[in-house]
Amino acid sequence: xxxxxxxxxxxxxxxxxxxxxxxxxxxxxxxxxxxxxxxxxxxxxxxxxxxxxxxxxxxxxxxxxxxxxxxxxxxxxxxxxxxxxxxxxxxxxxxxxxxxxxxxxxxxxxxxxxxxxxxxxxxxxxxxxxxxxxxxxxxxxxxxxxxxxxxxxxxxxxxxxxxxxxxxxxxxxxxxxxxxxxxxxxxxxxxxxxxxxxxxxxxxxxxxxxxxxxxxxxxxxxxxxxxxxxxxxxxxxxxxxxxxxxxxxxxxxxxx
Amino acid sequence: xxxxxxxxxxxxxxxxxxxxxxxxxxxxxxxxxxxxxxxxxxxxxxxxxxxxxxxxxxxxxxxxxxxxxxxxxxxxxxxxxxxxxxxxxxxxxxxxxxxxxxxxxxxxxxxxxxxxxxxxxxxxxxxxxxxxxxxxxxxxxxxxxxxxxxxxxxxxxxxxxxxxxxxxxxxxxxxxxxxxxxxxxxxxxxxxxxxxxxxxxxxxxxxxxxxxxxxxxxxxxxxxxxxxxxxxxxxxxxxxxxxxxxxxxxxxxxxxxxxxxxxxxxxxxxxxxxxxxxxxxxxxxxxxxxxxxxxxxxxxxxxxxxxxxxxxxxxxxxxxxx
Numbered sequence: 001x002x003x004x005x006x007x008x009x010x011x012x013x014x015x016x017x018x019x020x021x022x023x024x025x026x027x028x029x030x031x032x033x034x035x036x037x038x039x040x041x042x043x044x045x046x047x048x049x050x051x052x053x054x055x056x057x058x059x060x061x062x063x064x065x066x067x068x069x070x071x072x073x074x075x076x077x078x079x080x081x082x083x084x085x086x087x088x089x090x091x092x093x094x095x096x097x098x099x100x101x102x103x104x105x106x107x108x109x110x111x112x113x114x115x116x117x118x119x120x121x122x123x124x125x126x127x128x129x130x131x132x133x134x135x136x137x138x139x140x141x142x143x144x145x146x147x148x149x150x151x152x153x154x155x156x157x158x159x160x161x162x163x164x165x166x167x168x169x170x171x172x173x174x175x176x177x178x179x180x181x182x183x184x185x186x187x188x189x190x191x192x193x194x195x196x197x198x199x200x201x202x203x204x205x206x207x208x209x210x211x212x213x214x215x216x217x218x219x220x221x222x223x224x225x226x227x228x229x230x231x232x233x234x235x236x237x238x239x240x241x242x243x244x245x246x247x248x249x250x251x252x253x254x255x256x
Numbered sequence: 257x258x259x260x261x262x263x264x265x266x267x268x269x270x271x272x273x274x275x276x277x278x279x280x281x282x283x284x285x286x287x288x289x290x291x292x293x294x295x296x297x298x299x300x301x302x303x304x305x306x307x308x309x310x311x312x313x314x315x316x317x318x319x320x321x322x323x324x325x326x327x328x329x330x331x332x333x334x335x336x337x338x339x340x341x342x343x344x345x346x347x348x349x350x351x352x353x354x355x356x357x358x359x360x361x362x363x364x365x366x367x368x369x370x371x372x373x374x375x376x377x378x379x380x381x382x383x384x385x386x387x388x389x390x391x392x393x394x395x396x397x398x399x400x401x402x403x404x405x406x407x408x409x410x411x412x413x414x415x416x417x418x419x420x421x422x423x424x425x426x427x428x429x430x431x432x433x434x435x436x437x438x439x440x441x442x443x444x445x446x447x448x449x450x451x452x453x454x455x456x457x458x459x460x461x462x463x464x465x466x467x468x469x470x471x472x473x474x475x476x477x478x479x480x481x482x483x484x485x486x487x488x489x490x491x492x493x494x495x496x497x498x499x500x501x502x503x504x505x506x507x508x509x510x511x512x513x514x515x516x517x518x519x520x521x522x523x524x525x526x527x528x529x530x531x532x533x534x535x536x537x538x539x540x541x542x543x544x545x546x547x548x549x550x551x552x553x554x555x556x557x558x559x560x561x562x563x564x565x566x567x568x569x570x571x572x573x574x575x576x577x578x
Binding site for chain 1: 441455457461
């Protein structure tokens with residue numbers, strides 16, 4: 001039972017001459033919140049894309065819950081319980097807020113070759129969707145158009161959609177990106193509540209949030225792991241200070 | 257919930273009532289041509305409704321939709337030419353042929369996106385055009401005259417113009433209802449999600465390709481039915497039925513009437529074909545007038561005519577509030 005929830009073995013990906021992921025090894029234990037940090041261009045989003053199946057690696061393996069998922073397409077991984085949120089908000093903007101989440105519920109409710117019954121009046125889809133929206137604090141906005149929400153609300157909606165499929169593990173790609181201080185604080189609280197129930201891999205620039213939430217932290221630089229360990233160890237690690245943390249303190253504001 | 261008395265609902269009910277009573281008008285006016293024109297409008301509206309399913313709801317910009325008109329039409333024409341007159345054979349062959357063609361085109365073209373998708377659907381339709389133009393046995397370029405319309409059991413007689421009109425109209429209404437059910441079902445939500453954001457759909461667990469393919473085949477089959485009707489209406493089929501400009505006409509109907517609206521394609525078909533009729537009576541160069549009109553709709557009324565009606569309704573509501 002001590003097997004990690006997610007095992008990444010010697011993962012590699014290059015784009016032409018650029019090495020985006022370099023012999024990367026990473027284990028995420030069941031129930032932990034594991035943060036991946038690194039300067040811009042360290043390959044964090046590329047890593048998430050390979051874990052979720054949007055990109056396929058050149059070599060290496062990804063195991064989820066003991067099962068080799070390296071060759072599985074995105075939708076199959078999602079069905080196994082590996083959900084992903086996007087860094088750049090990626091929603092169904094011309095549909096209602098509730099429709100967005102209901103689609104995420106529907107994705108996990110068997111096949112969708114059902115041609116007749118009105119999906120917008122199926123309680124099996126709408127009720128879990130409303131529940132997920134309430135959980136992220138968007139219950140009031142359910143019936144508006146997704147395009148009418150603010151940026152912060154879009155991030156909340158992202159999270160609601162990831163939660164709607166009752167996943168076992170979340171891959172979160174910069175959920176705080178572009179949030180104001182208050183919104184960030186609210187998101188941290190939400191993630192703190194979620195980590196009690198789910199395994200989470202968090203890619204994030206906001207160091208305050210990362211150190212507040214993470215059980216373990218892995219530091220990437222140029223696609224390589226330069227350190228991995230408990231937050232205190234990472235904070236004390238000289239390589240990390242050199243490569244990243246020192247400059248991040250001054251550079252954090254520009255990451256937006 | 258009862259539908260409200262809004263400008264849009266009144267306009268649609270008026271349109272439907274007008275279509276239902278068209279044979280009476282034609283009779284009273286002593287204008288036989290009016291019924292012929294509207295039979296044609298209703299048949300092409302059915303084709304536009306099928307295109308709206310993939311274009312309006314699915315975001316699949318097919319530029320080869322007229323191919324199914326041709327395939328459905330030729331199924332009727334070729335079988336009639338070979339002495340098979342029963343509609344119970346002709347029509348299923350028309351539908352199956354269109355479905356098969358849609359399955360092949362869709363399977364290949366849906367792997368691409370954007371301009372490539374448009375080009376591939378266009379290329380396949382043009383290929384079909386040249387194949388039928390090369391069938392010397394069935395008239396080649398010149399087309400094929402159909403001497404007897406599809407035969408069904410008594411009292412159904414497609415040669416009776418009024419009866420034929422009502423059959424076409426009934427099929428059109430059935431198609432609009434079917435599309436409306438479809439797009440609001442789980443299947444339809446999947447299709448609309450894929451239009452809105454395909455990558456995200458796959459990320460949350462939908463194999464979108466197969467849903468889009470099924471949708472593509474349903475639309476093609478429906479358009480094949482329209483082709484079978486059109487062949488019976490004109491008593492003639494020719495490769496011209498599937499020329500790319502006809503595909504363009506269908507797109508214009510959908511965009512003009514309102515993409516992704518249940519009655520939009522019907523409104524668009526009526527507007528385009530009536531306008532064409534009226535303008536071509538005024539001048540030979542009627543397209544010079546039609547072109548700018550279309551441009552205005554695309555620039556200033558994104559939702560087409562149906563969108564304008566909805567906007568009007570919004571203004572009424574705003575007035576009531578103030």
